[in-house]
Amino acid sequence: MAIIYVARSKTLSDWGASVGISKHLFKVGTAEGDGKQAIVELNEQVRAGADDWKLVKADDAEELTETDVLERLAAKVTVVDPNYYPRIKREPGIFRIKIKDVENSMIVARAIANVESLNFTVKPPDIGTYLIKNARR
Numbered sequence: 001m002a003i004i005y006v007a008r009s010k011t012l013s014d015w016g017a018s019v020g021i022s023k024h025l026f027k028v029g030t031a032e033g034d035g036k037q038a039i040v041e042l043n044e045q046v047r048a049g050a051d052d053w054k055l056v057k058a059d060d061a062e063e064l065t066e067t068d069v070l071e072r073l074a075a076k077v078t079v080v081d082p083n084y085y086p087r088i089k090r091e092p093g094i095f096r097i098k099i100k101d102v103e104n105s106m107i108v109a110r111a112i113a114n115v116e117s118l119n120f121t122v123k124p125p126d127i128g129t130y131l132i133k134n135a136r137r
Helices: 010-019 035-045 066-074 099-112 124-136
Strands: 002-009 025-032 053-060 094-096
Touching (some): 002 035, 002 124, 010 025, 025 035, 025 066, 025 124, 066 124, 099 124
Antiparallel strands (some): 002 025, 002 053
16 A cells, blocks of 8 residues: 655754755655655665654555655645755655645634634644645645
C-alpha cells in the first residue's frame, strides 16, 4: 500500500532560515509501506543533506504516484527549486510553507464544522494535514 508522507528536518529548517528561504520547509513524497519506514530511508540516504528527518504526517496515497502528488501540490504550495540550491541538489518534493495559508485553511474548515472557537496555533501535524489534503485535490 502506497502512502503520502510529510517529513521535517531541523537541519534543513535551520539552513532554510539562514539562506533566507524560510524555516518552514517540509519534504513530501510517496513510499510503499508505512511512514516510519520512509523516514528511516530518508535518514539512511541523507536526503537534502540532512539525517534528522522526522515524520510529521502520513496517509494513504490511494492511486496517486509521487509525480502526481508533487504536481498537484506544486499548483498550490511554493516548491523550493532543487536545481538552484546546491544543498538540496536533485531532491524533489521540498516545499516552503506559508503559515498564513495553513491558518486560513484551518479557519475555513473550523467555520464549516461550526467550531465555536477559532483560536488555535498551527503545529507541524496541521501543516502535514494541509499538504496531504492539497496533494489529493
